[in-house]
Amino acid sequence: MITETITDPKASVMALLQDGTWPLAAEALARTQELPIPDRRTEMWKYTRVTKLFTETYGKPLGNVNVELPARMPFPTTRVVFVNGHFRPDLSDDLKADKGVVIDSISKHLGHGPLRSHYGQIAPIGDRLFTAMNMAAPTDGLIILATKGSKTSKPIHVLRVTVPMDNGQAMLIQPRDLFMLHEGAEVEVIDEHISIGNTTTSLVNGVRESAVGEGASLTLHLLQNEADGPADIGLDSVKIAAKGHFSVDTTTLYGSLVRNELNVALDGAEAHAELNGVYLLNGAAHCDNHSYIGHNVPDCTSDELYKGVVAGKATGVFNGKVYVKQDAQRTRAYQRNANILQGDDARVFSKPELEIYADDVKCSHGCTIGRMDEEAIFYLRSRGVSEEEARRMMSHAFMVDVLERVANPEWRKHLGEMIDTKLEAL
Amino acid sequence: MIQIKDLHARIEGKEILKGLNLEVKAGEVHAIMGPNGSGKSTLANILAGRSEYEVTSGSVTYFGEDLLELAPEERAWKGIFLAFQYPVEIPGVSNMNFLRTALNEGKKARGEAELGGKDFLALVRERAKLVEMDPALMNRNLNVGFSGGEKKRNEIFQMAILEPKLGILDETDSGLDIDALRVVASGVNTLRSKDNAFIVVTHYQRLLDYIVPDVVHVMADGKIIKSGPKELALELEEKGYDWVKA
Numbered sequence: 001m002i003t004e005t006i007t008d009p010k011a012s013v014m015a016l017l018q019d020g021t022w023p024l025a026a027e028a029l030a031r032t033q034e035l036p037i038p039d040r041r042t043e044m045w046k047y048t049r050v051t052k053l054f055t056e057t058y059g060k061p062l063g064n065v066n067v068e069l070p071a072r073m074p075f076p077t078t079r080v081v082f083v084n085g086h087f088r089p090d091l092s093d094d095l096k097a098d099k100g101v102v103i104d105s106i107s108k109h110l111g112h113g114p115l116r117s118h119y120g121q122i123a124p125i126g127d128r129l130f131t132a133m134n135m136a137a138p139t140d141g142l143i144i145l146a147t148k149g150s151k152t153s154k155p156i157h158v159l160r161v162t163v164p165m166d167n168g169q170a171m172l173i174q175p176r177d178l179f180m181l182h183e184g185a186e187v188e189v190i191d192e193h194i195s196i197g198n199t200t201t202s203l204v205n206g207v208r209e210s211a212v213g214e215g216a217s218l219t220l221h222l223l224q225n226e227a228d229g230p231a232d233i234g235l236d237s238v239k240i241a242a243k244g245h246f247s248v249d250t251t252t253l254y255g256s257l258v259r260n261e262l263n264v265a266l267d268g269a270e271a272h273a274e275l276n277g278v279y280l281l282n283g284a285a286h287c288d289n290h291s292y293i294g295h296n297v298p299d300c301t302s303d304e305l306y307k308g309v310v311a312g313k314a315t316g317v318f319n320g321k322v323y324v325k326q327d328a329q330r331t332r333a334y335q336r337n338a339n340i341l342q343g344d345d346a347r348v349f350s351k352p353e354l355e356i357y358a359d360d361v362k363c364s365h366g367c368t369i370g371r372m373d374e375e376a377i378f379y380l381r382s383r384g385v386s387e388e389e390a391r392r393m394m395s396h397a398f399m400v401d402v403l404e405r406v407a408n409p410e411w412r413k414h415l416g417e418m419i420d421t422k423l424e425a426l
Numbered sequence: 427m428i429q430i431k432d433l434h435a436r437i438e439g440k441e442i443l444k445g446l447n448l449e450v451k452a453g454e455v456h457a458i459m460g461p462n463g464s465g466k467s468t469l470a471n472i473l474a475g476r477s478e479y480e481v482t483s484g485s486v487t488y489f490g491e492d493l494l495e496l497a498p499e500e501r502a503w504k505g506i507f508l509a510f511q512y513p514v515e516i517p518g519v520s521n522m523n524f525l526r527t528a529l530n531e532g533k534k535a536r537g538e539a540e541l542g543g544k545d546f547l548a549l550v551r552e553r554a555k556l557v558e559m560d561p562a563l564m565n566r567n568l569n570v571g572f573s574g575g576e577k578k579r580n581e582i583f584q585m586a587i588l589e590p591k592l593g594i595l596d597e598t599d600s601g602l603d604i605d606a607l608r609v610v611a612s613g614v615n616t617l618r619s620k621d622n623a624f625i626v627v628t629h630y631q632r633l634l635d636y637i638v639p640d641v642v643h644v645m646a647d648g649k650i651i652k653s654g655p656k657e658l659a660l661e662l663e664e665k666g667y668d669w670v671k672a
Contacts, residue, residue, distance in 0.1 A: 379514040382474045383528040383584060384502035384535075393527070397518025 009037060009054045016058055016172055017136040023110060024120045028135035035129040047317040047349045048259055048288040053203055053231055058172035061085050061139060065163050067196055075410035077157035077190065078103065084162060085139030085173035085204075100150030101187070106143040106178055115143070119178060122209035123237035123263065130233050134207040138176035141208075146185035146216070155188040155221070155411070162199045162230050170201035173230070177208035181216040181244075188219040188408065195229030200256055202230035209237050212244040214268065220248040221411055224255050224287075225418075231257040242268025249276040249406055251415060252287045253422045262291040266300035266328075276405050277306035278415075280422045281314035281346075288317035295328040295358075304335040307402050309395055311342035311426045319351045322365065326357040335365040340372055340398060342426060395423040427452050427623050428473075428493070428592060433484035435472055442468045444648035445484070450592070453620040457634055457659060458627045460645035461667045466627045467511060469645075470596040473625075474508035475501050488592070502528070503535035505591030505622075509581040509598050516568040521580070522550070524568055525587055532588065553586040557613040575606035582613040593617070593624045599633035611636030631663040644670045 008014070010032065017029055037054055038045035063086020072079060080103065081091035087105035095103040109115050125132045142158055160175065181187055193204070212218045224232060232255055240246050250260050264273045279287045293302045302322065310316040318337040339348040350367040372394055380390035399419055406412040428450050435443040442465045450456050460466050472479050473486065475498035486493040493501065516524075530540040541549065554561060557579045569577050578598055585593055595614070599607055614624065614637050626637055634642070634656065642658040643650045644667070652658070652670045662670065 373514075373516075376514045376516050378476055378498060379510065379516070380519075380524065380528070381498040382502060382508050382510075383524075384499050384532040384588065385524065385528050386499050386531055387497065389527060389531065390499075393519050393524065394516070397516060400518040 009051070012057045013054060013133060013172065016060060017133060020137040022135070022138055023116060025136050028125060028132045031125050031132040032129065032136050035127060035132055037129060044290070047315070048257070048286065050233075050257075053257075056170045056201055056203070058203065059165070059167075059169040061171035061173045062165055063088060065165065067091075067161055067163050069159070069161070070194065073157055073190065074414055076154045078152070078154055079157045079159060080142060082140065082142075082158070082160045082175065084165075084171060085160075085175050087140050098150070098152050100147040101152055101185075102143065102145040103156060104143050106141045106176060109143050114145070114180065115178060118180060118209060118211055122211060122239055123207050123235055128235070130205050131207055131235055134174045134176060134205050137174060138207075139174045141176035141178070141206075143177070144179040144187055144189070146181045146187050148182045149184045150182075151186040152188055155190050155408070157190045157192065160191070160193050160204075162193075162195045162202060162204065162226070164197045164199050170203070171199070171230075173202065173204045175204065175206035175208075177206070179208065179210040179218060181211065181218055182213045183215055185213065185216045187217070188221075190221040190223065190411065192223040193226050193229070193232060195226045198228045199230045200228055204230045204232045204234075206234040207237070208235070210239070210246070212238065212240040212246050214241045215243040216241070217245040218247070219407070221415075222248065222250040222260070224250075224252040224258055227254045229255065233257075233259045235261045235263065237263040238273075239265040239267050240271040240273060243270045244268060245272050247274040247407070249278070249402070249415070250289065251277070251418070252279040252281070253418065255285055255287055258285075258287040260287070260289050264292065264302070265294045265296055266302065267296050269297055269299045271297075271300045273302040274405065275302070275304040275306075276402050278399060278402050278419060279306075279308040279310070279316050280419065280426060281308065281310045281316055282312040282426050283314060284312070285314040286317075287315070289319070290317075291320045293320075293322045293333065295322070295324040295331045295333060297325075298327060298329045298331070300328065301332045302334070305402055305405065306337045307339070307399060308348065309340045309342065309398065309423065309426060310346040310348050313345045315346075316348045318349070318367065319353070320365075321353040321355065322363065324354075324356040324358050324361055324363065328358045329360045331358060331361040331363065333361070333363045337367040338398070339367070339369045340395070341369060342372070392420070392423055395426070396420060399423075427489065429487045431485045431487075433469075433472075433486065434482045435468060435479050436482060437468070437479050441482075442479070442648055443472070446649055448643065448650060450623045450625060452591075452623055454641065455618065455624045455626060455637060455639045457639035457642045458625060458645055458650075459629070459631070459642060459659060459662060462629070464645040465648040466645050467596055470508055470594045470625070470627050473594055474498060474506060499531070500535075502588070503532045507585050507588055507590035507593050509578075509585060509593070509595045511596040511598075511600065513569050513577040513581055515570045515572075517570050519568045521564050521566055521568050525550075525584060528584075529587055549587060554583060556586050556616055557583045558609050559583050574601040575603065578602055578606065578610055582610050586613060586617060589617070591622050593622065595624065595626045595628075597627055597629060599628055599630060607633065608636060631659045634659045646670070
């Protein structure tokens with residue numbers, strides 16, 4: 001007789017998620033138990049291996065540790081700081097400066113009616129294990145509630161810092177945000193992830209839900225700058241009402257395992273979504289940009305441009321899907337992914353997808369994976385530009401069109417400088 | 427200035443240059459003519475340092491130094507300039523930024539003072555007139571959306587800024603109408619001095635009406651098979667290349 005011992009690979013994670021007090025926690029815990037860990041047979045996760053994340057024994061993160069924060073952004077922002085997922089009012093700015101805009105720790109608002117009507121609805125669990133895990137026991141997160149016609153006077157800079165705990169244990173940090181923009185509201189957020197000290201064994205598993213109301217505008221700048229940082233898995237789920245505008249730029253400069261999932265629903269006529277991404281990877285970095293744009297009603301537009309330079313033994317993944325429903329006539333959807341590979345060990349997997357059921361649409365998609373244009377490099381060198389500088393110029397030139405799509409000039413300048421610095425190190 | 431001795435070179439295993447000899451002194455203009463496939467452009471590209479070509483034997487000595495040992499940018503810093511037959515379009519790199527970087531890297535390498543923004547602009551304005559270049563093109567991306575003639579003018583304009591000791595023109599006349607040809611030639615003539623030299627690679631005699639050479643060489647099958655005064659070009663035009671080969 002053969003005896004089999006079946007051990008649940010999720011056991012250590014499950015142990016941490018028990019007895020959650022947040023809305024929908026019990027249901028989420030049950031789903032966490034049921035859902036399998038995605039593996040190479042899971043289409044959504046084909047090129048990103050996560051099984052190893054479940055071999056770690058995580059502890060609950062502590063936020064009350066001393067941290068030396070980096071310099072502020074070189075332009076005015078309202079800074080909100082989370083340390084290991086926990087809100088740190090002592091390190092944050094005055095969050096009550098903007099009239100009509102509530103910016104706060106979400107955990108203080110769990111009983112709030114409007115929260116209950118959106119929470120867990122924009123990013124339902126479906127078959128997403130990581131969303132279920134997050135919802136079973138979120139650490140904390142940011143709520144932004146922008147009333148009708150309100151506006152943030154300067155970008156909200158959400159700085160999420162991961163710092164090792166005193167006992168050195170790996171942490172499971174689960175940020176949970178909810179942004180609600182009422183009619184005509186305008187909100188701009190920079191969401192920066194950094195690691196201070198080595199936190200490579202930890203896992204950040206974030207979920208953010210955003211509701212962009214009629215004629216409202218949400219601009220997100222996501223910056224992953226995690227040298228020696230944790231695995232970083234994030235889902236942004238956004239629904240956009242009529243004439244609403246959503247713009248996001250995602251920049252990944254470091255990350256051992258980064259997964260950026262964007263799920264955008266264009267739910268009202270003339271809604272617009274713009275998705276831009278830059279990934280500059282070297283070493284053993286892995287970055288997976290996964291997007292889904294649903295054109296659910298007529299007359300919406302979406303435009304997506306992701307560009308990456310992948311060097312060393314790094315891996316870049318792009319999987320973008322545009323879905324046009326049958327009655328979503330006059331949709332315009334553009335999607336492009338371009339990659340430069342450096343060296344023999346760098347890898348890129350690119351999968352642009354269009355699924356169209358309407359007949360009156362303008363859609364395009366495409367991807368390129370190539371090497372640096374050596375003819376151009378020779379041209380520059382023959383005029384006296386050193387090889388190093390020529391390569392830097394060419395990489396910069398490659399990224400220029402993504403930067404040109406960033407509307408905020410201050411952020412564009414800062415981002416351009418960070419990109420140039422990183423390109424020099426590739 | 428430059429001595430090329432018994433130069434053999436190949437690309438992808440195919441031998442293109444088969445024992446080429448050439449000496450150019452300061453103050454001279456040499457024209458290299460010859461039918462397609464004779465190796466004219468190969469020679470021009472090897473002198474500029476294009477790495478696809480493999481030099482299998484022979485030597486190139488430039489101001490007493492082994493030129494073949496130098497990287498393309500080092501050659502540029504020491505005064506070699508190749509005007510491309512097909513100038514490359516580079517989106518995202520501005521003409522001006524690129525040229526200022528190229529100029530100042532060269533100055534730095536030679537231990538000269540780098541040019542500030544204001545002085546550089548003044549130089550650009552002055553030299554743009556030489557080739558009657560539209561100032562609007564200066565701020566555009568490098569060669570992007572330029573017409574064939576504008577690209578060639580831009581090559582000569584860059585040459586005027588960088589002031590090389592040895593300018594190599596690789597079929598700069600191809601695809602140019604007569605007005606553009608005149609402008610390009612007058613640019614080169616203005617730059618001519620007793621201290622610099624030019625190698626003008628061309629398929630047609632036409633350009634040599636405007637840039638009058640001191641010596642004309644005829645290339646065939648990877649070698650120079652005949653050299654002579656400027657009148658040789660006219661004779662070639664009249665009698666065709668078969669005449670020299672015979």
